[in-house]
Amino acid sequence: MKWCRVSVEDRAVFGILEGDEVVPVEGSPFGTSRPTPGRYSLSGVKILVPVLPANFYAVGVNYRAHVEWARMHHGLAVEIPGQPDIGYRSVNALIPTGAPIIIPGDSPGPVEYEGELVAVVGRTARHLSEGEALSCLLGYTLGNDVSERAWQRSDRTLWRAKNTDTFKPMGPVIATDLDPMTQHIVVRINGKIVNEYETGSMLFTLQQYISRMTRYLTLYPGDVIWLGTDGATEPALTPGDVVEIEDEAIGVLRNPVVRER
Amino acid sequence: MKWCRVSVEDRAVFGILEGDEVVPVEGSPFGTSRPTPGRYSLSGVKILVPVLPANFYAVGVNYRAHVEWARMHHGLAVEIPGQPDIGYRSVNALIPTGAPIIIPGDSPGPVEYEGELVAVVGRTARHLSEGEALSCLLGYTLGNDVSERAWQRSDRTLWRAKNTDTFKPMGPVIATDLDPMTQHIVVRINGKIVNEYETGSMLFTLQQYISRMTRYLTLYPGDVIWLGTDGATEPALTPGDVVEIEDEAIGVLRNPVVRER
Numbered sequence: 001m002k003w004c005r006v007s008v009e010d011r012a013v014f015g016i017l018e019g020d021e022v023v024p025v026e027g028s029p030f031g032t033s034r035p036t037p038g039r040y041s042l043s044g045v046k047i048l049v050p051v052l053p054a055n056f057y058a059v060g061v062n063y064r065a066h067v068e069w070a071r072m073h074h075g076l077a078v079e080i081p082g083q084p085d086i087g088y089r090s091v092n093a094l095i096p097t098g099a100p101i102i103i104p105g106d107s108p109g110p111v112e113y114e115g116e117l118v119a120v121v122g123r124t125a126r127h128l129s130e131g132e133a134l135s136c137l138l139g140y141t142l143g144n145d146v147s148e149r150a151w152q153r154s155d156r157t158l159w160r161a162k163n164t165d166t167f168k169p170m171g172p173v174i175a176t177d178l179d180p181m182t183q184h185i186v187v188r189i190n191g192k193i194v195n196e197y198e199t200g201s202m203l204f205t206l207q208q209y210i211s212r213m214t215r216y217l218t219l220y221p222g223d224v225i226w227l228g229t230d231g232a233t234e235p236a237l238t239p240g241d242v243v244e245i246e247d248e249a250i251g252v253l254r255n256p257v258v259r260e261r
Numbered sequence: 262m263k264w265c266r267v268s269v270e271d272r273a274v275f276g277i278l279e280g281d282e283v284v285p286v287e288g289s290p291f292g293t294s295r296p297t298p299g300r301y302s303l304s305g306v307k308i309l310v311p312v313l314p315a316n317f318y319a320v321g322v323n324y325r326a327h328v329e330w331a332r333m334h335h336g337l338a339v340e341i342p343g344q345p346d347i348g349y350r351s352v353n354a355l356i357p358t359g360a361p362i363i364i365p366g367d368s369p370g371p372v373e374y375e376g377e378l379v380a381v382v383g384r385t386a387r388h389l390s391e392g393e394a395l396s397c398l399l400g401y402t403l404g405n406d407v408s409e410r411a412w413q414r415s416d417r418t419l420w421r422a423k424n425t426d427t428f429k430p431m432g433p434v435i436a437t438d439l440d441p442m443t444q445h446i447v448v449r450i451n452g453k454i455v456n457e458y459e460t461g462s463m464l465f466t467l468q469q470y471i472s473r474m475t476r477y478l479t480l481y482p483g484d485v486i487w488l489g490t491d492g493a494t495e496p497a498l499t500p501g502d503v504v505e506i507e508d509e510a511i512g513v514l515r516n517p518v519v520r521e522r
Contacts, residue, residue, distance in 0.1 A: 054313070055351045060418070085417040088349040088424075090316045092478045104477060126426075156346040157321070163349075164477040165387075216365060216425040217353045 002251075003029045003139065003174040007046040017042065017173055029138055029174070030122060030221035049096045050141050050174045051120060055223040056094075058145065058162075059209060060087045062202050062228030069232045074149050084204040084212050087158075089145075089226070093168035097253050101237065102166045105260040107148050110236030114145035114229035115187040115245035117199050119206055120174050121223040126214050133210035136219055139176035142185075142245045142253040143226045144169040146237070169245075169255045170224070178249040180206045180227070188244040189235065197230035263512075264290045264400065264435040268307040278303065278434055290399055290435070291383060291482035310355045311402050311435045312381060316484040319406065319423075320470060321348045323463050323489030330493045335410050345465040345473050348419075350406075350487070354429035358514050362498065363427045366521040368409050371497030375406035375490035376448040376506035378460050380467055381435050382484040387475050394471035397480055400437035403446075403506045403514040404487045405430040407498070430506075430516045431485070439510040441467045441488070449505040450496065458491035 002017040015022040022040045027033035061067050070076045103111050122138030152161035187195040239259040246252045263278040269285055276283040283301045288294030322328050331337045364372050383399030413422035448456040500520040507513045
């Protein structure tokens with residue numbers, strides 16, 4: 001099943017994607033919902049970010065090859081983490097599929113993609129064991145953790161490097177019923193594959209993250225956990241590019257790149 | 262004027278505090294609002310966190326004496342920042358005045374307070390000059406940036422040290438019409454003053470933060486910016502303590518401390 005969020009008559013509503021059609025619902029996937037009359041062609045509605053999370057978690061570094069690459073190519077002080085410590089992003093930067101990634105006028109660059117699987121929490125959860133961990137999830141979507149590497153080195157925090165407006169494309173839909181540890185993530189720039197990896201290579205599993213997180217904090221419906229990327233994230237994004245993150249079960253998150261005037 | 266958020270007949274509503282009475286409103290301070298019939302005694306309603314922000318910013322280190330103290334007493338790798346780089350917290354950890362700060366059972370400690378002035382955004386803002394910066398604000402509240410110092414040293418990120426559930430008391434109200442650079446913040450444990458400082462000692466002003474932040478991101482109504490603390494944050498919080506953050510114009514944020522069973 002695929003959940004989406006769309007703009008219908010200037011109102012944001014959740015919907016169920018059936019083939020190329022959207023069936024809007026009353027309510028939400030995080031509570032009760034029921035289909036409303038009418039169907040819309042997917043091409044005729046505006047797709048929104050599939051959920052606006054109250055808490056926006058990101059694991060940051062969770063794949064060995066990406067850590068090694070970041071150290072070698074960007075001189076970033078990234079270590080292989082010894083335990084699953086989560087980080088944060090913020091919703092100001094979220095954009096849906098189709099919306100432009102806007103590189104600030106004063107960005108020295110490079111600005112790079114990071115194609116990620118994203119877990120979406122479906123119910124309130126605390127103190128989950130690894131065995132129970134995935135039971136709190138509604139499903140999965142895709143994220144592009146766009147990163148300004150010069151600011152990632154120069155700034156005390158990641159706010160500008162990772163959380164400039166438009167730097168967090170997320171979508172297109174939330175797919176239920178998939179195994180987060182057996183996904184194949186593909187990144188394309190202008191139709192050409194530039195990165196692909198298996199989520200099974202994670203240093204810490206999603207189950208380990210959720211179990212450890214819920215020992216100290218409550219997960220809420222709609223919260224998202226971005227699961228990191230593997231390997232290199234080159235070439236850099238340049239104005240005019242179209243960057244796509246794809247997973248067979250979820251679909252394609254596609255965003256053009258522009259430069260701020 | 263003092264805005265609050267209270268639970269009335271199990272519904273969260275905004276209200277205006279007049280003396281010891283709350284006048285509930287329809288709407289919110291972030292849009293239009295009008296008073297509703299009825300007044301409630303402040304002692305007869307449950308005070309909630311004054312706003313649930315979409316984006317929860319925290320400057321982290323913004324006072325010289327606190328940086329020097331953190332280095333000396335905790336061996337934290339804190340430097341005097343060279344530019345105003347903002348950090349993040351997350352809403353899972355927010356609690357209102359009166360609610361207990363719960364120290365996790367496995368916390369090695371010390372767990373310490375950090376009494377802070379908090380700016381609350383009132384309207385959508387982008388590209389503000391320092392001169393215009395404060396015009397986007399609704400007002401100010403208080404925050405206690407409770408911090409587990411062992412985890413602050415050991416973990417890759419601050420998630421557990423700073424954002425464990427209940428570690429972010431905020432309130433009691435949002436006061437409009439005060440000068441953020443001339444406030445006197447007082448922290449008490451069990452009625453005894455343990456820390457006090459002037460917000461005028463900030464390394465970077467709130468105006469500098471807002472101007473720089475809005476060059477890269479959009480501020481939204483309800484977003485909060487926690488402005489950091491000065492000086493020492495000792496003695497550590499222990500179960501049975503009551504910790505208070507006070508500002509004359511805003512009031513008292515008061516929370517008891519308990520240990521997780």
